[in-house]
Amino acid sequence: MDGDVRLEVSDGVAELVLDRPAKHNAVTPAMAKRLTDLCRTLDADDAVRSVLLRGEGHRAFCAGSDLNALAGYASAWHFRNRIEYSTAVRGLRKPVVAALQGWTLGGGAETALSADLRIAADTLRLGFPEVQRGWVGGGGASQILPRMIGQGRAARLLMLGDPIGAEEALRLGLIEEIVAPDALLPRARELAQKLAGLSPVAVQSVKAAMRMAMEAPLTTGLAYENEMNVLCFSAGDHLEGIRAFNEKREASFER
Numbered sequence: 001m002d003g004d005v006r007l008e009v010s011d012g013v014a015e016l017v018l019d020r021p022a023k024h025n026a027v028t029p030a031m032a033k034r035l036t037d038l039c040r041t042l043d044a045d046d047a048v049r050s051v052l053l054r055g056e057g058h059r060a061f062c063a064g065s066d067l068n069a070l071a072g073y074a075s076a077w078h079f080r081n082r083i084e085y086s087t088a089v090r091g092l093r094k095p096v097v098a099a100l101q102g103w104t105l106g107g108g109a110e111t112a113l114s115a116d117l118r119i120a121a122d123t124l125r126l127g128f129p130e131v132q133r134g135w136v137g138g139g140g141a142s143q144i145l146p147r148m149i150g151q152g153r154a155a156r157l158l159m160l161g162d163p164i165g166a167e168e169a170l171r172l173g174l175i176e177e178i179v180a181p182d183a184l185l186p187r188a189r190e191l192a193q194k195l196a197g198l199s200p201v202a203v204q205s206v207k208a209a210m211r212m213a214m215e216a217p218l219t220t221g222l223a224y225e226n227e228m229n230v231l232c233f234s235a236g237d238h239l240e241g242i243r244a245f246n247e248k249r250e251a252s253f254e255r
Contacts, residue, residue, distance in 0.1 A: 005034045006056075012049040012196035013189070014042050021057030024103050026066040027085055036088040043093055049196035050203075051092060052188055053115060054099040055108075058123075058181065061098070064106025067133075086139035090114035093204050095195045099188035100124050101181060105163065110139030113148070116207060118174065119188045120166045121181040126174065127163030147214050149173055199237035199253040205229075 006017040016038060018025040027035075042048045055061040073079040089096060089111050098115035104126045112118055112126070120126075128145075130137045137158075145154035149172045157164070169175045179187050195203060205228035212224045232238060237253055244251035 005031050005038060007038055009048060011193065012047065013052055013192045014045075014048045014050070015052045015054070015189075015192075016042075017054055017056055018062050019056045021055070021059065023066065024060035024063035025055040025057070025108070026063045027107060028066045028069050029083065032083040032085040032088075035085045036083050039088040039092050043091075046200075048094065049198075049200055050192045051094055051096045052099065052192040053089065053096055053111070054185070054188065055101070058101060060103035060108070061100045061124075062105075062108025062111060063103045064108045064110075084139055086110040086114045090140065093207065094200075095192075095203050095207060097188050097192045097195070099184050100126070100175065101184055103163075106130055106137055107139045110137055110141045110144075113141065113144050113174070114139075117176050117191060119177045119179060119184060119191065120169065120175040121184045122166045122178055123181055124166040124169060124175070124178075125163045126165075126169050127161065128158050129161040129163070131159060132161040144214075197250075197253070199232070199235075199241070199251075201235040201237050202232050205232055 004019050006019045008015040008017065016035065018027070018031070018035075020026060020028075020031070042051060070079075073082070086107055095117070096115040097117045097119065098112045099119055100112055101121035102123050102125060104112055104124060106127075106129060109126050109128055128137055128141050136142060142154075142158060145158060148154075153172060164172075166175065166178045170178055177187065209221070209225045209228045213221045216224065240253060241251050
């Protein structure tokens with residue numbers, strides 16, 4: 001349905017599709033609520049081991065929040081208490097792969113940053129144009145970007161608001177791979193499927209430890225990493241990993 005978020009689940013991979021291609025998949029408040037609800041549901045579903053996030057159509061991953069909807073809030077207080085969709089994606093405990101193409105702007109770019117792995121078509125145009133419209137993004141870019149790429153590079157993107165292409169995004173470390181447009185979904189699905197086949201305890205522990213590294217001092221992060229390591233051993237998946245290594249086969253992690 002136009003203006004919605006579609007969910008497709010297969011073989012442990014949940015595919016979340018921003019399905020509003022006529023508007024570059026710009027997010028309305030209703031879409032933000034649905035995406036947030038779906039993220040909560042997927043996190044609680046043990047059958048789902050990884051998440052793939054993409055936009056419908058070929059022109060955009062997501063152009064951010066629908067500007068007309070932004071103008072429709074009754075007051076600044078109502079806007080303050082909005083549902084923030086990039087935060088919902090960032091809050092997923094399970095690994096998230098984002099498949100990016102075309103316009104990936106504002107809240108759409110912040111949602112992409114909230115994923116764990118970003119695969120982009122060479123058509124990518126990624127940017128944070130909020131400053132050119134008279135405001136600052138509210139989905140995390142000003143906090144995440146400096147940690148990812150440094151203060152000066154983040155300032156250029158956030159304070160000027162001009163979009164960059166796939167090659168520069170790769171050079172800056174904002175995406176992990178560039179592929180041709182027709183290879184985007186197969187490659188993203190391949191990675192999501194590989195993540196789904198790994199130990200969910202191990203993958204989610206690694207993700208939690210890396211997120212801690214974004215926030216905590218080194219000594220705190222190192223201690224947290226060790227606790228995640230102990231958690232993995234207590235879950236017992238390491239025994240299957242050792243057996244598979246000795247038997248020269250792929251490990252099979254059932255949960």
